[in-house]
Amino acid sequence: MTATPALSVSGLSKNFGALAVAQSIDLDLVPGARMGLIGPNGAGKTTFVNLLTGMLRPDAGSISLGGEPIDRLKPEDRVRRGLARTHQINTLLNETSVCENVAIAIAERDRIAWRTLRFGPQWRACLDEAQDRLRQIGIAEVADRRVSELPYGQQRLLEIAIALALKPRVLLLDEPAAGVPSAESHVIHDVLEQLPADIAILIIEHDMDVVFRFAREITVLVQGRILTRGEPAVIAANPEVRAVYLGRSVV
Amino acid sequence: MTTLPTRSGLAELSAQGRLGLAWHALPWVLAFVVFYMAEGYLSLWTNALIMILLTLSLDLALGYAGIVTLGQAAFFGFGAYAAGLFAIHVHNDPLIGLVTATALSGLFGFVTGILILHTQGVTLLMLTLAVAGLLAEWANRAYEITGGDDGLQGVRMGPVLGLFRFDLYGKTAYLYSLAVLFVWFVVVWRIIVSPFGRSLDGIRQNPARMRAIGTPVWWRLVAIYTISAAMAGTAGALSAQTTRFVGLTTLSVLVSGTALVMLMLGGTRRIYGAFLGATVYVIVQDYAAKVNPFYWMFFIGALLMATVLFLEGGLMDLGATVRKYWRRAPVKKP
Ligand SMILES: Nc1ncnc2c1ncn2[C@@H]1O[C@H](COP(=O)(O)OP(=O)(O)OP(=O)(O)O)[C@@H](O)[C@H]1O
Ligand SMILES: [Mg+2]
Numbered sequence: 001m002t003a004t005p006a007l008s009v010s011g012l013s014k015n016f017g018a019l020a021v022a023q024s025i026d027l028d029l030v031p032g033a034r035m036g037l038i039g040p041n042g043a044g045k046t047t048f049v050n051l052l053t054g055m056l057r058p059d060a061g062s063i064s065l066g067g068e069p070i071d072r073l074k075p076e077d078r079v080r081r082g083l084a085r086t087h088q089i090n091t092l093l094n095e096t097s098v099c100e101n102v103a104i105a106i107a108e109r110d111r112i113a114w115r116t117l118r119f120g121p122q123w124r125a126c127l128d129e130a131q132d133r134l135r136q137i138g139i140a141e142v143a144d145r146r147v148s149e150l151p152y153g154q155q156r157l158l159e160i161a162i163a164l165a166l167k168p169r170v171l172l173l174d175e176p177a178a179g180v181p182s183a184e185s186h187v188i189h190d191v192l193e194q195l196p197a198d199i200a201i202l203i204i205e206h207d208m209d210v211v212f213r214f215a216r217e218i219t220v221l222v223q224g225r226i227l228t229r230g231e232p233a234v235i236a237a238n239p240e241v242r243a244v245y246l247g248r249s250v251v
Numbered sequence: 252m253t254t255l256p257t258r259s260g261l262a263e264l265s266a267q268g269r270l271g272l273a274w275h276a277l278p279w280v281l282a283f284v285v286f287y288m289a290e291g292y293l294s295l296w297t298n299a300l301i302m303i304l305l306t307l308s309l310d311l312a313l314g315y316a317g318i319v320t321l322g323q324a325a326f327f328g329f330g331a332y333a334a335g336l337f338a339i340h341v342h343n344d345p346l347i348g349l350v351t352a353t354a355l356s357g358l359f360g361f362v363t364g365i366l367i368l369h370t371q372g373v374t375l376l377m378l379t380l381a382v383a384g385l386l387a388e389w390a391n392r393a394y395e396i397t398g399g400d401d402g403l404q405g406v407r408m409g410p411v412l413g414l415f416r417f418d419l420y421g422k423t424a425y426l427y428s429l430a431v432l433f434v435w436f437v438v439v440w441r442i443i444v445s446p447f448g449r450s451l452d453g454i455r456q457n458p459a460r461m462r463a464i465g466t467p468v469w470w471r472l473v474a475i476y477t478i479s480a481a482m483a484g485t486a487g488a489l490s491a492q493t494t495r496f497v498g499l500t501t502l503s504v505l506v507s508g509t510a511l512v513m514l515m516l517g518g519t520r521r522i523y524g525a526f527l528g529a530t531v532y533v534i535v536q537d538y539a540a541k542v543n544p545f546y547w548m549f550f551i552g553a554l555l556m557a558t559v560l561f562l563e564g565g566l567m568d569l570g571a572t573v574r575k576y577w578r579r580a581p582v583k584k585p
Contacts, residue, residue: 053463055459055462074467075462075463076462076465076466076467076468077465079462079464080465084463085463087463091457091459091460091463092457092460093452093456093457094456094457095456096449096452096453100449104446104449104450104453104464105464107446107449107450108450108464108465108466109464109465112446113446113450113466114446114447114450114474115445115446115447116441116445116446117441119445119446122446123445123446126446162463162464163463166464166465
């Protein structure tokens with residue numbers, strides 16, 4: 001069975017000066033995919049996400065979403081076509097309430113965010129949906145607090161809630177548990193387990209236990225190049241991967 | 252059920268909303284008190300109303316959307332010249348002139364916004380200054396059109412709505428300006444509580460976040476810059492129509508600076524901050540100039556420093572800050 005891939009990348013390349021951070025990367029995500037992207041620090045994982053979302057321009061290669069090329073689209077248009085992401089470092093509206101952070105995303109998704117007239121009922125619907133989404137992700141009790149007052153772990157959850165509120169087809173998770181104390185990170189991993197099955201997900205994660213449990217396929221990126229790719233068990237047994245991750249626990 | 256954020260600018264507004272209509276009526280009631288009390292001073296207060304409008308336009312661009320600009324003078328002056336020239340060459344009806352000047356200023360803001368709003372920070376600041384500088388230089392050179400250094404003379408205005416003549420005491424000018432300010436105030440109010448306003452608030456806080464949820468950041472900025480320019484243009488047009496004169500000073504960067512000082516004094520993102528800041532400025536300026544005509548800037552400067560140092564959110568924060576220290580004071584005692 002060959003369904004159209006939700007996301008298809010081919011020959012994606014990018015150099016920062018002399019540094020090749022992406023070297024002809026090919027990658028396909030089928031609808032509902034659970035793909036893990038691992039690699040040492042500085043391998044180019046975040047850069048890869050930025051290339052996909054359009055925050056960075058690639059030197060070469062092409063990207064398509066649901067079979068349509070998106071190379072020429074601006075970042076916001078890619079989001080509108082169903083490509084959402086979370087950030088390795090929290091990127092939130094710190095002075096705004098938790099609930100409104102989500103509601104603003106919903107307003108943008110529903111194309112009412114430019115309105116200045118007759119927005120009352122729609123905006124209230126946005127707030128209600130935001131409240132529901134916060135409940136689902138387990139942070140409803142802090143809905144009215146300012147983001148800056150939240151503990152880091154809850155801010156990480158908010159990153160995910162906002163991305164989900166966009167109802168994406170493809171979701172790129174850049175180290176969703178980064179910076180969260182390991183004693184609390186299980187909360188985030190539980191949320192990951194519950195993500196809608198039909199979304200194609202690419203997850204970058206340093207905690208090997210988490211990746212190997214969550215992902216059905218794993219891609220290993222080293223110095224901007226795909227080293228290997230395969231099922232978790234195969235990757236775990238790969239001596240090259242073990243070499244790259246020497247000193248880390250590969251299951 | 253769901254409530255607004257705890258202490259953002261928007262929440263401030265809705266919290267005031269719960270205090271009832273009384274607070275919102277206050278500035279307008281005071282405006283009428285001034286009208287009946289300030290005999291012989293009305294031109295001063297008309298100017299205050301105009302400056303409130305200009306400051307409010309700056310609050311939209313700088314306060315809410317975070318567009319770092321010192322270019323409001325360009326739109327203020329543009330609106331002033333547009334209204335003056337319209338009255339001289341086309342028609343002397345104030346409202347038609349005002350609407351035309353507003354629309355043209357908005358168009359000017361739209362075009363310059365498209366050109367400069369992809370930049371940020373100091374670069375953007377320099378470009379806004381450059382736009383104002385270029386326009387001032389053009390107005391200076393184009394003597395046949397603008398009157399250059401001598402200014403635009405011979406502006407004659409017809410009666411407002413064909414009914415109310417501009418009188419010697421400035422009563423019509425004052426009420427006319429007040430009505431125009433009120434209309435813009437309602438527009439600003441709608442904008443800042445709307446989803447559009449919230450997205451601007453978001454862009455100011457974190458453009459990367461807004462891009463990640465699919466906000467066309469640049470277009471939103473162009474949109475608010477256009478509205479802000481139109482509003483500043485209205486202020487300039489009012490100035491031209493009520494004083495029946497337009498000089499090069501309307502285009503000077505000093506105008507932008509004054510609006511910025513007024514905004515900082517009153518407080519950004521509080522809608523009434525512009526009202527308070529501009530009013531206090533005008534009163535202090537008038538009073539200090541009488542006490543000592545050479546040092547009135549010193550008083551303004553001292554006031555601004557005190558405000559910025561002690562009141563995070565400008566004079567609008569005075570009540571809250573005093574209450575905070577009041578409550579804290581007894582605890583300090585050993
Ligand atoms: N804008 C930039 N300009 C120049 N170099 C950059 C830029 N962004 C990233 N780099 C460099 O590119 C390389 C890849 O960075 P990237 O952030 O993609 O790594 P990563 O795989 O996400 O690492 P980590 O696991 O630490 O998050 C690094 O060497 C980084 O210093
Ligand atoms: Mg990274």
